Amino acid sequence: MPRTWLTDRFELDVPVVGAPMAGVSDGRLAAAVSAAGALGMFGVPANASGSWVSEQAAVAAASGRPYGIGLMAWVLADDRAQLDAVLDARPALVSVSYGDFAPYVEPLRRAGIVVATQAGTTDEARAAERAGVDVVVARGGEGGGHGRDEVATLPLLQNVLDAVDVPVLAAGGIATARGLAAVLAAGAQGGWVGTAFLGCAETTLSEPALRRVLAASETDTAYGRVFDVAQRLGWPPEFGGRALRNAFFERWHGREEELGVDEAARAELAAARRDGDFDTAYVYAGQAVGLIESPHPAADVVASFAGADELLRRFA
Known part of the structure; x- marks a missing residue:
C-alpha cells in the first residue's frame, strides 16, 4: 500500500480509519480493525457514561495497536464526563464533531492525542483548521449516520484539499478498494470508512x-x-x-x-x-450499503482495501 500521513502517523498497513459509529462500533470492533492493520475507532453514544467510555477504551486498547474514539461536541457542552474519560484513556486519535468542537481541541492535543473533525462543507473544514485540529475528515452527504447532506464526497474532497493545509481524510461512500484508490489518487491521506464494516460480526448490530x-x-x-x-x-x-x-x-x-x-x-x-x-x-x-452482500470479519474487510494498491499502480 502507498505510505501516507495516516499510515506513517499511526503505523498502519492500510490507510483506512474505521469510522466511530455510535451504537454500532464499540471497543470490540475498534480492536478488530486495528489488529487487522487499519485504525479502529468506537463511537460514544449521547447517553454513554464516562465509565462506559473507559470500559470500551480498555477493550479497544487490548489489540496493542493504535485506536481512536469519536465524540459529539453537542453532548460535551452539557457534560464533560465523556471527555474526561477520553483524556484518561489517551487513545491515538479522537474525532470531535457536530457542534462547537473548538473548546476541546487543545485539551486533547495537550494530552498527546491527534484530533480530527468531520466537515461537511469547505467552510467547516477551514474552521476546523483554524481551531487547530490535526486532520480534517471531508465527509460527503452519501455517508451513513449523522452529518450534513449538502455536498457529495468527491466535490467536497476536491474543495477541501485546496482549502486547507492539514492532512485530509475522505468519508462517505468508500466501501471497496476502488473507492479507497479514488480518494487516495485525489490527494486524501486515507479513507474514513463506516458502512463497509456494518456486515462484521464484531459490531453490536442485532x-x-x-x-x-x-x-x-x-x-x-x-x-x-x-x-x-x-x-x-x-x-x-x-x-x-x-x-x-x-x-x-x-x-x-x-x-x-x-x-x-x-x-x-x-x-x-x-x-x-x-x-x-x-x-x-x-x-x-x-x-455504499448496497456493496455489502454477505457478512465478513473485520479483518477481511480491512484486507479487501489493500487492493487499492494494485489499482493505483495500474493507472499510475
Missing part, C-alpha cells in the same frame, strides 16, 4: 438489523431528522442522519414538528428498538 443491511441496495437509504426528533435527541438541526429507509421514516418525514410533540410515536420507536422491529426502528447506513 441479527434482524444485519439482515436489513445485507438486503439493502444503494437506493434504500434516506436522510433526515425523523429518528432524532422522535427520540428528543439534542442534535443540532443542520446534522441529520442517513439510515435505511423504513415505514416509520416515510410516515414522519416532512412532519418533524408534529412528531416532536407526539408521545405515542416516541413510545412506538422506543418499543421497536427494544423488540428489533426495523420497520420502525432505525439502522444508520450510507449509500
Whole structure:
C-alpha cells in the first residue's frame, strides 16, 4: 500500500480509519480493525457514561495497536464526563464533531492525542483548521449516520484539499478498494470508512438489523431528522442522519414538528428498538450499503482495501 500521513502517523498497513459509529462500533470492533492493520475507532453514544467510555477504551486498547474514539461536541457542552474519560484513556486519535468542537481541541492535543473533525462543507473544514485540529475528515452527504447532506464526497474532497493545509481524510461512500484508490489518487491521506464494516460480526448490530443491511441496495437509504426528533435527541438541526429507509421514516418525514410533540410515536420507536422491529426502528447506513452482500470479519474487510494498491499502480 502507498505510505501516507495516516499510515506513517499511526503505523498502519492500510490507510483506512474505521469510522466511530455510535451504537454500532464499540471497543470490540475498534480492536478488530486495528489488529487487522487499519485504525479502529468506537463511537460514544449521547447517553454513554464516562465509565462506559473507559470500559470500551480498555477493550479497544487490548489489540496493542493504535485506536481512536469519536465524540459529539453537542453532548460535551452539557457534560464533560465523556471527555474526561477520553483524556484518561489517551487513545491515538479522537474525532470531535457536530457542534462547537473548538473548546476541546487543545485539551486533547495537550494530552498527546491527534484530533480530527468531520466537515461537511469547505467552510467547516477551514474552521476546523483554524481551531487547530490535526486532520480534517471531508465527509460527503452519501455517508451513513449523522452529518450534513449538502455536498457529495468527491466535490467536497476536491474543495477541501485546496482549502486547507492539514492532512485530509475522505468519508462517505468508500466501501471497496476502488473507492479507497479514488480518494487516495485525489490527494486524501486515507479513507474514513463506516458502512463497509456494518456486515462484521464484531459490531453490536442485532441479527434482524444485519439482515436489513445485507438486503439493502444503494437506493434504500434516506436522510433526515425523523429518528432524532422522535427520540428528543439534542442534535443540532443542520446534522441529520442517513439510515435505511423504513415505514416509520416515510410516515414522519416532512412532519418533524408534529412528531416532536407526539408521545405515542416516541413510545412506538422506543418499543421497536427494544423488540428489533426495523420497520420502525432505525439502522444508520450510507449509500455504499448496497456493496455489502454477505457478512465478513473485520479483518477481511480491512484486507479487501489493500487492493487499492494494485489499482493505483495500474493507472499510475
